[in-house]
Amino acid sequence: MAEAHQAVAFQFTVTPDGIDLHLCHEALRQIYLSGIHSWKKRFIRFKNGVMTGVYPGSPSGLLVVLVGYMSTTKYAKIDPSLGMFTKLSKHLPISKYVTEEGQRVVGGVLIGTGLWIAVTFVMRNVLKYLLSWHGWMFNRHGSLNLKTKIWLVLVKLFSGPKPMLYSFQSSLPRLPVPPVKDTVRRYLESARPLMDDEQYKRMEGLAKDFEKNLGPRLQWYLKLKSWWASNYVSDWWEEYIYLRGRGPIMVNSNYYAMDFLYVIPTTRQAARAGNSIHAIMMYRRKLDRAQIKPVSLYLLEKRVPLCSAQWERMFNTSRIPGLETDVLQHMNESKHIAVYHKGLFYKVWMFYDGRLLLPREIEQQFERILADKSEPQPGEELLAALTAGDRVPWAKARSQFFSRGKNKQSLDAVEKAAFFVSLDDTEQRYDPENPVQSLDSYGKSLLHGKCHDRWFDKSFNLIVFKNGTMGLNAEHSWADAPVVSHLWEHVLSSDPVRLGYTEDGHCKGNPHPNLLGPQRLQWDIPEEVTSNCQAVISSSLKVAKALADDVDMHIIPFNDFGKGLIKKCKTSPDGFIQIALQLAHFRDKGKFCLTYEASMTRLFREGRTETVRSCTTQTCDFVRAMMNDKREEKLKLLKVAAEKHQDLYRLAMTGDGIDRHLFCLYLVSKYLGEDSAFLKEVLSEPWRLSTSQTPLQQLDLFDLKRHPEFVTSGGGFGPVADDGYGVSYIILGEDLINFHISSKHSSPETDSHRFGSNIRKAMLDILDLFQLDNKANNK
Known part of the structure; x- marks a missing residue:
C-alpha cells in the first residue's frame, strides 16, 4: 500500500512576483474540528472533576441550598451574613460600595455555600466511616442480619444520587496494616500442612523471633506510610512485582x-x-466522560462500591x-x-x-x-x-x-x-x-x-x-484482569x-x-x-x-455441571472449585503445594490484589479422606474445608490477608539494610499452583438463558513456577465452567492435559458425595 498523503495546512512558493500562498481549506477545517474536539474533552474532564470532587454533594444540591436559604432569610427578615458585613465595615469601607440588598445576596451566597460544604463534608466522612465496616462480608450466604440491613440503608442514604465512575474514590477507606502478630500467626497456619514437624518447628522459631524483634520496627514504618499514602501496598507492588522485572513480560x-x-x-x-x-x-x-457505572459488589441486589482507579x-x-x-x-x-x-x-x-x-x-x-x-x-x-x-x-x-x-x-x-x-x-x-x-x-x-x-x-x-x-x-x-474483563464484556x-x-x-x-x-x-x-x-x-x-x-496450554469447557448444581450442595462455587483443584493436584503430583488464589482489595482506595492461601490444613484433611474414608466423613471434612476457604477469602478482601503485608515488611527491611531470615524464606517460597477466577461482572449485558451460544471462553495466563501450574477459570451461567491450564513442557513433573483430566475427575468425584441424583429420585 502506498503511504497515505499527509494533509498540509498551507504551501508556498517564491516567484519573481513575490510569495504565492496556497491555503488548504480542508486541512484548516480538520484543524478547526480537532481543536473543537479537544476543548470539548477538556471541558468534560473539568466538569467531571468538579462533580467527583464534591461528591456525594452536587452543584444542583448547592443551588437548592442557596435558593432555600435565601428564601428563608428573605421572608424571615434575617440577616443572612449573620452580622458579618457590620463587623467588616468597622475595618473596611464595604458598606459604601455594596448596597443593603447586595450585602444580603452576598452574605446569603457565602453562608449557603458554607452550609453546603459542611453538609457535603459530613456526608463524605460518614460514608467513608460506613464503607470502613466490612462485617457484612461475614453474613451467612443468602441472608442478612439486622445490622447489615441498617448499614445498607445508611450507605444508600449517604451515597448521593447518580454516582459517576470515580465518585466514590475519596470516600473509600485506606487499606489497613494488619498487626504483625496476626500476620505471623496466619502465615504459620498456612505453612503447617506443607512442612514436616522439624521444618515447621524451625520456621516457627524464625517467625517468633521476627515477631518479637525486627517486626515491630518494620511495622512502624509501614504504618507511617499507610497514614501518608493512599495505599501502602499498590505503588510498591506495581514497581517491584511488575515494572522492575527484567525478564520477558x-x-x-x-x-x-x-x-x-x-x-x-x-x-x-x-x-x-x-x-x-x-x-x-x-x-x-464513556470512560473519558466518567459515564461508566461505578464498579460494585452486589449484596442481595444492593451495591457496595469498589475502587475505580485502575480504569x-x-x-x-x-x-x-x-x-x-x-x-x-x-x-x-x-x-x-x-x-x-x-x-x-x-x-x-x-x-x-x-x-x-x-x-x-x-x-x-x-x-x-x-x-x-x-x-x-x-x-x-x-x-x-x-x-x-x-x-x-x-x-x-x-x-x-x-x-x-x-x-x-x-x-x-x-x-x-x-x-x-x-x-x-x-x-x-x-x-x-x-x-x-x-x-x-x-x-x-x-x-x-x-x-x-x-x-x-x-x-x-x-x-x-x-x-x-x-x-x-x-x-x-x-491493572488487573477484572478491569480488562469489564471492557471486554x-x-x-x-x-x-x-x-x-x-x-x-x-x-x-x-x-x-x-x-x-x-x-x-x-x-x-x-x-x-x-x-x-x-x-x-x-x-x-x-x-x-x-x-x-515451552508453554503447555490446555483449555477445558467443563459442561458436566456448573454453578447451579454446586449451589444445591450448599457450597460456595469458588470454594468447591478450589478444593477440587487441591484434590486434582494431589492426584497429579502425589503431594500438596503452596497455592496462590488471587483475591481483590478494591474495597479500599487504590486496592489491587491479595493472596488467598487455599492449601489449608482443612483442605488437606479432606483430600486425604477422599483416598479411603467413608462418604459421611468426606462430606463433614468438605464442609469444614469450604468454610475455612471462605473465611480466608473474606479476610483477604477486607485487608487482613498476609502476603501483601509480608511483601511490604520485606521491602522496608531492605530499605533499612536489615536482613530477616524469616522474611527471606517466606518471600522465596514458589507458588507451584497459581489460580485465579475471572468473574462475569455485567450480568445484565448477557442473557445466557435465551442466548447460551453467546458465552465467552474467559481468559488465562502463563505458568508462574517452572515446575508448577497456572489455572484460570470462569463460571458462566448455571451449567458451564471454563478452565485454562498452563505449565511448561520442560518440567518432568507437569502435564497440562493430565492435570485437566484430574480436575474433571475431582469435580465429578466431589459432586458425587452429595448424591443429588438419589435425592431427586427420592423426591
Missing part, C-alpha cells in the same frame, strides 16, 4: 481474554475489527523499557490506533470531521490494510519481538536506535496509540470435531502468538484472526447484538468516499551497523520463542 506477566466459545458473528476479518474497535472507542468515550490508564498507555525499571507512559489523549499485519505497521486515525469513525468506515480502513501487498522494510517484520524478550536489551536498543528521526516518530505512533491491533494471518476458533487441539492452539496464540506480531508493551492488544475470531492480550502492570455484548452485521457479513452502514487511508509507519533498521539493531531483534525473538514453545 510475554507469558510471564501478560494475560489473555477469549472470544465467544461457540459462535463467530462474521468471518470477515476487517468487519469484525470494525465493530469491535468502534465498541472499544465508544467505551473509551485511568486503560487507554493511551504503554510500558516503556528501562535499564533498571520500566515506566508506564500515559497520554491524556490519543486519536489513533496502531495496527500490525503481515510484518507491516500502520497508524490509523479514529476521527474524521470531528467525530469518531463508524464501524463500516473502520472496516474500510482495515480492508485497505488487508489489501496491501507491500513488503516489510528491513527489520520491520520482527520488530515487535523486542517487546517479547528481556527488558534490558530492549531498553538499550530503544535508546540507541529509536531516539531520533523516523524511528522515533514511528515508535511514538505505536506507544502513543490508544491501543494496538494485530490482524493475525492464522485462523483460530473452537472446533467441536477437534475441541482439545483447537482450543489449546487458540489460547497459545492469544498468549504469545508468533512472538513478533503483538506489541506486548501496550496496555492491551486487540487480536483479530483471519476467520473473524478475536481476543485480547493485556499488559499486567497497569462491553465489546462482546455490543458486537453481534447492538452493532450487528449485514447479511453478507459487513458492518452496517456505508464506506466513506473521502476517508484518508491508513499511514504506513517508516523504519530505518539497517543490517550493517556497528551495533546491529537486527541482531538485538533476533536475540529477543530467540528468547521469546524458547519461552513460547
Whole structure:
C-alpha cells in the first residue's frame, strides 16, 4: 500500500512576483474540528472533576441550598451574613460600595455555600466511616442480619444520587496494616500442612523471633506510610512485582481474554475489527466522560462500591523499557490506533470531521490494510519481538536506535496509540470435531502468538484472526484482569447484538468516499551497523520463542455441571472449585503445594490484589479422606474445608490477608539494610499452583438463558513456577465452567492435559458425595 498523503495546512512558493500562498481549506477545517474536539474533552474532564470532587454533594444540591436559604432569610427578615458585613465595615469601607440588598445576596451566597460544604463534608466522612465496616462480608450466604440491613440503608442514604465512575474514590477507606502478630500467626497456619514437624518447628522459631524483634520496627514504618499514602501496598507492588522485572513480560506477566466459545458473528476479518474497535472507542468515550457505572459488589441486589482507579490508564498507555525499571507512559489523549499485519505497521486515525469513525468506515480502513501487498522494510517484520524478550536489551536498543528521526516518530505512533491491533494471518476458533487441539492452539496464540506480531508493551492488544475470531492480550502492570474483563464484556455484548452485521457479513452502514487511508509507519533498521539493531531483534525473538514453545496450554469447557448444581450442595462455587483443584493436584503430583488464589482489595482506595492461601490444613484433611474414608466423613471434612476457604477469602478482601503485608515488611527491611531470615524464606517460597477466577461482572449485558451460544471462553495466563501450574477459570451461567491450564513442557513433573483430566475427575468425584441424583429420585 502506498503511504497515505499527509494533509498540509498551507504551501508556498517564491516567484519573481513575490510569495504565492496556497491555503488548504480542508486541512484548516480538520484543524478547526480537532481543536473543537479537544476543548470539548477538556471541558468534560473539568466538569467531571468538579462533580467527583464534591461528591456525594452536587452543584444542583448547592443551588437548592442557596435558593432555600435565601428564601428563608428573605421572608424571615434575617440577616443572612449573620452580622458579618457590620463587623467588616468597622475595618473596611464595604458598606459604601455594596448596597443593603447586595450585602444580603452576598452574605446569603457565602453562608449557603458554607452550609453546603459542611453538609457535603459530613456526608463524605460518614460514608467513608460506613464503607470502613466490612462485617457484612461475614453474613451467612443468602441472608442478612439486622445490622447489615441498617448499614445498607445508611450507605444508600449517604451515597448521593447518580454516582459517576470515580465518585466514590475519596470516600473509600485506606487499606489497613494488619498487626504483625496476626500476620505471623496466619502465615504459620498456612505453612503447617506443607512442612514436616522439624521444618515447621524451625520456621516457627524464625517467625517468633521476627515477631518479637525486627517486626515491630518494620511495622512502624509501614504504618507511617499507610497514614501518608493512599495505599501502602499498590505503588510498591506495581514497581517491584511488575515494572522492575527484567525478564520477558510475554507469558510471564501478560494475560489473555477469549472470544465467544461457540459462535463467530462474521468471518470477515476487517468487519469484525470494525465493530469491535468502534465498541472499544465508544467505551473509551464513556470512560473519558466518567459515564461508566461505578464498579460494585452486589449484596442481595444492593451495591457496595469498589475502587475505580485502575480504569485511568486503560487507554493511551504503554510500558516503556528501562535499564533498571520500566515506566508506564500515559497520554491524556490519543486519536489513533496502531495496527500490525503481515510484518507491516500502520497508524490509523479514529476521527474524521470531528467525530469518531463508524464501524463500516473502520472496516474500510482495515480492508485497505488487508489489501496491501507491500513488503516489510528491513527489520520491520520482527520488530515487535523486542517487546517479547528481556527488558534490558530492549531498553538499550530503544535508546540507541529509536531516539531520533523516523524511528522515533514511528515508535511514538505505536506507544502513543490508544491501543494496538494485530490482524493475525492464522485462523483460530473452537472446533467441536477437534475441541482439545483447537482450543489449546487458540489460547497459545492469544498468549504469545508468533512472538513478533503483538506489541506486548501496550496496555492491551486487540487480536483479530483471519476467520473473524478475536481476543485480547493485556499488559499486567497497569491493572488487573477484572478491569480488562469489564471492557471486554462491553465489546462482546455490543458486537453481534447492538452493532450487528449485514447479511453478507459487513458492518452496517456505508464506506466513506473521502476517508484518508491508513499511514504506513517508516523504519530505518539497517543490517550493517556497528551495533546491529537486527541482531538485538533476533536475540529477543530467540528468547521469546524458547519461552513460547515451552508453554503447555490446555483449555477445558467443563459442561458436566456448573454453578447451579454446586449451589444445591450448599457450597460456595469458588470454594468447591478450589478444593477440587487441591484434590486434582494431589492426584497429579502425589503431594500438596503452596497455592496462590488471587483475591481483590478494591474495597479500599487504590486496592489491587491479595493472596488467598487455599492449601489449608482443612483442605488437606479432606483430600486425604477422599483416598479411603467413608462418604459421611468426606462430606463433614468438605464442609469444614469450604468454610475455612471462605473465611480466608473474606479476610483477604477486607485487608487482613498476609502476603501483601509480608511483601511490604520485606521491602522496608531492605530499605533499612536489615536482613530477616524469616522474611527471606517466606518471600522465596514458589507458588507451584497459581489460580485465579475471572468473574462475569455485567450480568445484565448477557442473557445466557435465551442466548447460551453467546458465552465467552474467559481468559488465562502463563505458568508462574517452572515446575508448577497456572489455572484460570470462569463460571458462566448455571451449567458451564471454563478452565485454562498452563505449565511448561520442560518440567518432568507437569502435564497440562493430565492435570485437566484430574480436575474433571475431582469435580465429578466431589459432586458425587452429595448424591443429588438419589435425592431427586427420592423426591
